[in-house]
Amino acid sequence: MSKEEKYKETINRIVSILRSIIEDTSVPRNIRKTANEAITTLLNKNQTPGLRASIVTSILDEISNDPNMPMHTRTKIWACMSQLETIVD
Secondary structure (H helix, E strand, C coil): CCHHHHHHHHHHHHHHHHHHHHHCCCCCHHHHHHHHHHHHHHCCCCCCHHHHHHHHHHHHHHHHCCCCCCHHHHHHHHHHHHHHCCCCC
16 A cells, blocks of 8 residues: 555544534534644645644644643544654655
8 A cells, every 4th residue: 555545544534523513412512623724735636645634633733722622522632643743754
């Protein structure tokens, strides 16, 4: 499996997790909106996978400190961030 295929697979897993956050009505609206922005950034083919991962890591790091975030959502965000760290250019 090539590096590009691995990155694509990882991005698809992360998008799936973020979509589950968006669909969870117990998650505050601002966090769901930010998760949607993260998905848009991840799927933007105009940037390299490493750059997209870096931008999304910053976005997720910001919202992971939100005191209104449910703990199960924070755990999902952290899981996404650790997977994003594997994507480098």
